[in-house]
Amino acid sequence: MNRHDDLPLFRWTPPEVEVIPFPTSKRVGLIRRVAEFIQFSRTEQEGKAYWRRTIDGMIRQMERAGVPDERIEKEVDTFHDCVQAQMHRIARRPRQPGGDAA
Numbered sequence: 001m002n003r004h005d006d007l008p009l010f011r012w013t014p015p016e017v018e019v020i021p022f023p024t025s026k027r028v029g030l031i032r033r034v035a036e037f038i039q040f041s042r043t044e045q046e047g048k049a050y051w052r053r054t055i056d057g058m059i060r061q062m063e064r065a066g067v068p069d070e071r072i073e074k075e076v077d078t079f080h081d082c083v084q085a086q087m088h089r090i091a092r093r094p095r096q097p098g099g100d101a102a
Contacts, residue, residue, distance in 0.1 A: 035086035
């Protein structure tokens, strides 16, 4: 047996940690941008493609940070609900006179 085999450094293991992502429900700017882009997309396919790119990016970011899959799914579901709620608010807001002129 080597005299260095019993050093505490060789028995050390990193502690277990829980990675907590920034809550997607608090990403208000992103929620508004996504909702407006989807709401005012020229085609449904354009809106769906933007949604998929946004969600894929969020998932990759959380995976790289070590967020567990169950938490990622919960955050994506929450983000979806927030975007849907924002789209309903957009649909209910009164149209500005002359706002469509471009």
